[in-house]
Amino acid sequence: MLLEFVVEVPAEQVRSEVEKAYTVLQRTARVRGYRPGKAPRNILSHLYGGRVHADVAQRLVDATLNKALAEQSVQPLSQPAIAPAELRPDASFSYKARFEVRPEISGVKWEGFEVKRPSVKASDEMVDAEIAGLRRKHATLQSPDPERPAKVGDVATITFKLEIGGEFLDQKEQEVETELGSGHLFKEIDEALIGMNAGEHKDVRLTFPAQHQNPELRSKEGVFHVTLKDLRERIYPEVDDEFAKDCGEESLEALRASQRAKVEKELTQKASDAVAEQLVMEICKANPIPVPPSLVDQQAQLAERELLAAARRQGQRLDSNADLRARVRLDSEMKVRAGLLMAEIAKEKEVKVTEADIEKGYEELAEQSGKNVAKVKAEYRDPKKRELLIGMILEDKILDMIEAAAKITDAA
The missing domain is CATH 3.30.70.1050 (Trigger factor ribosome-binding domain)
Structure with a gap:
């Protein structure tokens, strides 16, 4: 407004x-x-x-x-x-x-929303997947005996030199260790390595993507002169009581029980997040108030920075293109609208954040981050960070009120 x-x-x-x-x-x-x-x-x-x-x-x-x-x-x-x-x-x-300025809001509709809660029951397949992850974690690497060609899942050590326009980009060979089929290499190189034997060489021709992180390589053709230096395969442990003991449990039965509990805890959190997202969408649909563009701009910029930073931490590249910005802005508009509506509910219902709420917030942050509570408190001495925490706690309290007044159906 x-x-x-x-x-x-x-x-x-x-x-x-x-x-x-x-x-x-x-x-x-x-x-x-x-x-x-x-x-x-x-x-x-x-x-x-x-x-x-x-x-x-x-x-x-x-x-x-x-x-x-x-x-x-x-x-x-x-x-x-x-x-x-x-x-x-x-x-x-x-x-x-x-x-x-903030739009004038009155008579927020927030009761009686109908939403669905996803299942929080862990299936046997989910538990099997967790066990498979533990097997991979406890696997050992060794050279295939007898020797054989490379296949998907093998861990390969390769050396390569890149040739662009008839000239090598670097005279020194580069060395990389990777799991074949993991997607960490260019698809053309990954496919070329399948079927090669240790010590073999291959020239792989490809065209670099137009959005490659190195501007000098974008859309250019190159030749990778690749050598498969070493090949190892994973040897997975048997799934038995001994394996369970290596994982910190007394028996295989106890290991499966602990993994089931772990999966169900994660599913419970995801279900809670899904319900909250549905309630936010419902309150925004029921109260289509105008939102200040400046607040949407601020939220969109913050969200885009967080997305790009998360991608970098995971070793991925995420381009800030028009499609991404449009999706981020749409989501940001909904978040800003929901924030304004929940602030009005808090005002109407006189919902306050107490010191006990803040202490609980510190404890939850400490659990999520793996830090001790004293360190979290020190980080949140900054007035802006403390204000942000109080805002998050207040929104959680309002969401709890909306959820308590909603009709929630559990998935089968």
Whole structure:
């Protein structure tokens, strides 16, 4: 919601600021034909009048805007856009201030939403997948005996040199260890390695993608001169009581039980998140209030940075293209709308965040991050971070209220 109002500064205050400005200017100005500090006012006005008036206008805005906002009882969400009138030294000065404010919200609909909770029961297949992950973690690597060609799942050590336009990019061979079929190599190289024997060489021709992280290689053709230096296969342990003991359990039965509990804990959290997402969508649909573009911009920028950072941490490349930005903005608009609606519910129902709530928040953050509570508290001494935490806790409390008033059906 855009708001605009006019601020008028009395002529006396304008004259005072103009006089101060010329007094300072007279002491510092260097005017040909006059000693420092002796140039007449009319000369200074002729030479520097435009700059002085602009500076005085800005100082008057800085000195009066916050007071005017307080008198109007408004809190801008965006930096006010100022449109000043022409400043005249002997007259009052006025300017327009235009900015976004929170939309007025009343009568938020938040009760009786119908949503579905996903199943939290762990299937045998899910438990088997966890056991398979543990087998992989406890597997050993050894050279195939007897020797054989490379296949998917093998761990290969390769050396290569890249040739672009008939010239090697680097005269020194590069060495890489990778699991075949994992997708960590270019598809053309991965496919070429399948069926090769240790010690064999191959030339692999490919075209680099247009969005390659190295701008110098984008859309260029290259030849990888590849050597399969070493090949190893994973030897997986048998799934029995001994394996369970290696995993910290007394028996295979106990291991499966612990993995089932682990899966169901994860499913419970995912189900809770899914219910919360559905409730957020429902409250936004039931209350289609306008949202301030500046808040959406801020949320979208933050969300995009987080997505790109998460991709980098996982060794992936995520391009910030128009499609990604459109999806992020749509999601950000919903989050901002939900935040405004939940803030209004908190106001109407007088929901507060207590010190006990904050302490619980510290404990949950410590559990999630693996840090001790004292370290988490130290990190959240920063007022902005503490305010962010309080906002998250308040939203959780409002979501709990909305969930308690919703009709939730459990999936079969």
